[in-house]
Ligand code: SF4
């Protein structure tokens with residue numbers, strides 16, 4: 070009898086729309102709570118480095134002198150631990166994953182109003198600063 | 206004595222999602238001895254306790270396994286909470302129970318799919334995994350992750366789920382139950398499926414007990430060892446009996462898991478109807494675990510235990526996780542001896558091996 074059961078199931082699914090989605094033609098619908106990627110509101114960041122210390126995978130690097138906040142996208146496991154510990158609530162775990170790549174993506178964010186100082190620092194060769202903002 | 210041949214099985218084999226190696230000593234087509242070897246994916250998670258403070262360690266421990274992730278997180282929290290002497294609010298205990306049971310449904314459906322794939326019944330495999338997607342969607346809606354949830358923390362939970370959402374989940378599960386009934390009848394009644402499972406790899410009750418088998422492997426041989434009966438979480442207030450079967454063969458193990466699918470849906474419905482309102486976490490400030498504690502959990506694959514030892518510092522001194530596959534390997538080796546070479550994939554599959562958990 071079970072042969073009939075699976076037969077019925079297969080026949081029915083022949084006439085139903087596919088259970089899978091034609092990704093990426095049809096983009097994935099994110100749920101409200103989906104933990105996709107970490108976003109930072111860099112203007113609020115005080116570069117205290119707590120997020121970097123608490124991150125279980127050491128995906129975050131904070132440079133207080135250069136005022137940069139760096140995240141290794143492939144190292145981050147979306148646990149939201151950094152979001153919970155940030156004293157300024159400037160981190161957010163938002164829906165939507167970072168796009169796949171063949172290299173390990175590192176995103177660096179620099180606090181904007183501090184840029185002149187950073188440039189000065191660069192001139193005096195005191196610190197080396199990675200590319201400001203955006204994917205490398 | 207017939208000529209003996211050794212056939213290597215794994216670490217790469219179509220039925221193995223993860224690497225384990227078995228040296229199968231054969232006489233003609235019969236396996237006379239199986240020598241297991243693990244160690245291909247050791248990740249050293251227990252060592253990481255030295256550089257992660259105990260509140261953050263939970264995010265690492267839940268990554269012991271991608272299938273019973275919630276249970277691992279809960280087990281660790283239970284162990285540390287015991288160490289600290291913390292009482293978790295009842296709503297959190299109920300929600301933990303609901304998520305843990307959802308995890309069991311997800312795990313058993315995954316396993317049924319792999320089993321169908323193992324004996325070459327591809328459409329059955331696809332349909333099983335189609336149904337599993339319902340559970341993954343519920344997980345994503347309630348926790349934010351499909352596989353790894355990061356909602357459990359020491360002292361309670363990080364996220365609450367509203368009572369309306371919980372009611373809707375039960376409605377969806379009732380819908381799923383109907384489809385599951387139809388699907389699991391194929392596993393239990395189909396002649397070609399039965400040919401591969403009935404009478405294969407029988408393990409007697411005495412053998413299961415003496416080899417320390419756990420979970421559905423032991424329950425398939427009639428050993429009642431369901432840790433949920435100790436009443437942790439909300440289990441003490443829910444009404445259930447462990448699913449026991451007598452056969453001890455692959456079919457019995459399959460049947461136990463199928464019955465547990467429906468049992469889990471029933472448990473979730475019960476928990477949702479009884480869940481109290483209130484807090485979902487207690488705040489723990491200024492204390493660190495100092496002492497030893499062992500927490501036990503019934504994972505989909507069987508009993509797992511979590512040992513933690515603290516010395517009043519923010520880093521724990523030692524943690525230890527014993528996972529169910531580890532305990533089931535002796536039973537596997539026993540059932541393999543004397544089996545047909547063609548049945549080896551079925552035998553390996555029916556202990557539901559999770560090698561990453563075993564090696565941590
Ligand atoms: S914890 Fe918050 S404020 Fe501190 S460095 Fe990280 S993002 Fe900036």
Ligand code: SF4
Pocket residue numbers: 107123124125126127128129140144145146147148149150151152
């Ligand atoms: S989400 Fe977790 S892994 Fe990712 S950066 Fe934050 S703490 Fe690190």
